[in-house]
Amino acid sequence: MSQQLLLNYISKYISLSKEEEAIFLSKISFRKYLKGQYLVQQGDICRFTNFVVSGCTRTFLVDDKGQEHIIMFGIEDWWVSDIGSFITQTPADYNVQCLENTSVYQFSYEDQEAMFESIPKLERLFRKLLERHLVSSQKRIVRGLSLNAKQQYQYFKDQYPNIEQRVPQYMIASYLGITKEFLSKLKKQLLQE
Amino acid sequence: MSQQLLLNYISKYISLSKEEEAIFLSKISFRKYLKGQYLVQQGDICRFTNFVVSGCTRTFLVDDKGQEHIIMFGIEDWWVSDIGSFITQTPADYNVQCLENTSVYQFSYEDQEAMFESIPKLERLFRKLLERHLVSSQKRIVRGLSLNAKQQYQYFKDQYPNIEQRVPQYMIASYLGITKEFLSKLKKQLLQE
DNA sequence: ATTAAAAGTTAATCTAGTTTAACTTTTTTT
DNA sequence: AAAAAAAGTTAAACTAGATTAACTTTTAAT
Numbered sequence: 001m002s003q004q005l006l007l008n009y010i011s012k013y014i015s016l017s018k019e020e021e022a023i024f025l026s027k028i029s030f031r032k033y034l035k036g037q038y039l040v041q042q043g044d045i046c047r048f049t050n051f052v053v054s055g056c057t058r059t060f061l062v063d064d065k066g067q068e069h070i071i072m073f074g075i076e077d078w079w080v081s082d083i084g085s086f087i088t089q090t091p092a093d094y095n096v097q098c099l100e101n102t103s104v105y106q107f108s109y110e111d112q113e114a115m116f117e118s119i120p121k122l123e124r125l126f127r128k129l130l131e132r133h134l135v136s137s138q139k140r141i142v143r144g145l146s147l148n149a150k151q152q153y154q155y156f157k158d159q160y161p162n163i164e165q166r167v168p169q170y171m172i173a174s175y176l177g178i179t180k181e182f183l184s185k186l187k188k189q190l191l192q193e
Numbered sequence: 194m195s196q197q198l199l200l201n202y203i204s205k206y207i208s209l210s211k212e213e214e215a216i217f218l219s220k221i222s223f224r225k226y227l228k229g230q231y232l233v234q235q236g237d238i239c240r241f242t243n244f245v246v247s248g249c250t251r252t253f254l255v256d257d258k259g260q261e262h263i264i265m266f267g268i269e270d271w272w273v274s275d276i277g278s279f280i281t282q283t284p285a286d287y288n289v290q291c292l293e294n295t296s297v298y299q300f301s302y303e304d305q306e307a308m309f310e311s312i313p314k315l316e317r318l319f320r321k322l323l324e325r326h327l328v329s330s331q332k333r334i335v336r337g338l339s340l341n342a343k344q345q346y347q348y349f350k351d352q353y354p355n356i357e358q359r360v361p362q363y364m365i366a367s368y369l370g371i372t373k374e375f376l377s378k379l380k381k382q383l384l385q386e
Numbered sequence: 387a388t389t390a391a392a393a394g395t396t397a398a399t400c401t402a403g404t405t406t407a408a409c410t411t412t413t414t415t416t
Numbered sequence: 417a418a419a420a421a422a423a424g425t426t427a428a429a430c431t432a433g434a435t436t437a438a439c440t441t442t443t444a445a446t
Contacts, residue, residue, distance in 0.1 A: 061335065069338045071331060084328040087321075093332075120313050123320055128280075130323035135277040137330040138264060139286075142254065144337045145262045145370040149403070168423065177338040182403055184425050342433070361393065375433055377395050 002030070002053045006105050009051075009077055014125045024122065027115050028107045039080060039096040039104070046085035046092045048106040052078050055102025056166055060174070061094050070175040073099075073163050079129065080104075099167055149178045150186050195223070195246045199298050202244070202270055207318045217315065220308050221300045232273060232289040232297070239278035239285045241299035245271050248295025249359055253367070254287050263367040266292075266356050272322065273297075292360055342371045343379050 003025060010016065016024065033039060033055070040046045042061060057074040059082070071094060074080035085092035089109055107115065116123040143152055153176055157164050164172065169187075170180040178186075196218060203209065209217065226232060226248070233239045235254060250267040252275070264287060267273035278285035282302055300308065309316040336345055346369055350357050357365065362380075363373040371379075 061339075063339045067339070069335060071335060071338075083324060084331070087324045087328070093335075116317070120316070123313070123316055124309070127316055127320040127323060130320060130327055131276060131280045134323055134327045134330060135280070137327060137334065138277070140334055141330065141337070142262060142264060142286075144334070145264075145367075146254075146256045146260070170423065174338075179404060180424070181405080181426085185403090188425085363393065372434060373394070374396085374435080378433090381395085 002103065003105075005053055005077075006051055010125060013128050014121045016119070016121060020119050020121065023118055024115065027111045028105045030103065030105055033098045033102045033104070035098055035101050037098050037102075039098070039102075040082045040085070040092050040094065042093060042095045043091050044085075045089055046082040047108055049079060049081045049083075049086055049112065050074075050096075050104040050106045052076055052080060053103040053105060055098060055100045055104075056163070057096050057098050057102060058167070058171060059094050059096045068174060069177075070171055073160070073167060073171075073175065075163060075166075079133075099171075144177070149176060149182065150189070152176050153183065153186055154190070195296065196298075198246055198270075199244055203318060206321050207314045209312070209314060213312050213314065216311055217308065220304045221298045223296065223298055226291045226295045226297070228291050228294050230291050230295075232291070232295075233275050233278070233285050233287065235286060235288045236284050237278075238282055239275040240301055242272060242274045242276075242279055242305065243267075243289075243297040243299045245269055245273060246296040246298060248291060248293045248297075249356070250289050250291050250295055251360070251364060252287050252289050261367055262370075263364055266353070266360060266364075266368065268356060268359075272326075292364075337370070342369060342375065343382070345369050346376065346379055347383070 006028075007016075007021060007025075010024075028051075030053075039048070039050055039057065040059075052074050054076055057080050058070050059072045059074065059080060060068050060070040062068055072080075074096070080096050082092035082094045082096065084090075085094075086109060116126075143155060147155065153172075156172065156176065169183060173180040173183040176183070199221075200209075200214060200218075203217075221244075223246075232241070232243055232250065233252075245267050247269055250273050251263050252265045252267065252273060253261050253263040255261055265273075267289070273289050275285035275287045275289065277283075278287075279302060305319075309319075336348060340348065346365075349365065349369065362376060366373040366376040369376070
């Protein structure tokens with residue numbers, strides 16, 4: 001069962017008793033989305049935090065000029081949501097869209113609060129996940145400040161070889177903050193070296 | 194007393210009883226640093242999480258080419274540390290240096306763990322702080338992807354007018370990921386408009 | 387008060403990355 | 417299987433921002 005995937009993941013951070021696992025599983029629900037569907041839409045309130053079991057998502061926003069900017073991709077074992085919208089239950093800044101058919105475990109804001117009350121260890125889990133997420137977010141900022149486009153692309157290919165294969169190249173360009181034309185150029189350069 | 198500053202800050206997120214406040218205060222220590230001193234040094238283990246009571250810090254790294262990149266500034270009411278180093282107690286990627294004489298409340302990793310055990314509400318506090326911090330970190334990434342240098346500089350001046358006044362301009366350039374020369378040019382342009 | 391060091395400015399030249407536009411390849415739809 | 421749509425490539429012209437270097441102003445040290 002795919003529940004085991006989630007429990008395995010959690011066990012890397014905290015250890016739950018069988019009873020606690022049962023309570024946790026009772027609070028979350030499994031759901032499938034089709035390629036193209038949205039888990040969150042810019043302007044809507046983000047109702048759920050989602051743990052990706054299978055599939056692939058992109059988190060992006062459309063700016064004033066109508067340009068799309070991809071903030072992150074989500075694959076197996078990742079959490080996706082508009083966290084700012086989720087924690088304040090106010091309209092989302094970002095869209096989360098499925099790039100493949102995608103299965104998730106999800107829970108609502110109310111469920112999360114209830115979970116944290118009944119099992120404080122889960123609040124610890126999320127505190128730790130947030131810490132790690134923040135660290136990687138800061139590292140991404142540093143890469144933006146210290147690496148040029150080619151170096152950032154190489155880092156991306158290194159770190160996420162599967163994502164590189166699974167998503168359209170123009171989305172990778174967007175994630176890197178460059179144009180698809182320039183990414184094409186970089187790829188050609190890298191082949192020739 | 195400056196303890197009140199910290200308690201006021203905390204009360205925005207959770208409410209502690211007098212006893213809990215007393216336990217919390219017993220776990221943290223007040224410390225003063227001089228301008229130029231380091232709270233954390235790249236390569237050392239980050240022993241403390243610091244809450245800035247007064248003064249100003251910069252968090253930065255020196256890359257392979259010897260170039261400095263400023264990741265954030267810290268002023269009154271901000272938390273500063275190398276969080277990645279702190280949570281894993283491994284060598285720090287970043288330096289945190291005082292740009293003014295700076296007073297902080299600080300606690301060690303062990304103190305934090307003990308605090309979270311004795312007062313679970315504090316773990317909630319930090320979970321919520323991390324959520325907010327992550328949201329603003331993501332927004333910074335988005336600005337990096339969607340705004341040009343002039344727009345990012347205007348945003349910075351808007352959001353942090355005091356920091357703009359207090360720190361050297363070349364550090365603001367570094368924070369924005371541009372050269373001091375180009376920042377000079379932008380400032381001239383903005384004056385002429 | 388003088389000198390030295392650090393910070394900030396200006397301008398010329400250069401380059402990483404954008405824009406535009408035409409074209410090719412791949413994927414999806416009928 | 418054809419047609420249409422989406423994705424990817426190439427190349428020429430352009431621009432935001434970097435680099436270099438000389439100079440001015442401010443701050444710190446003797």
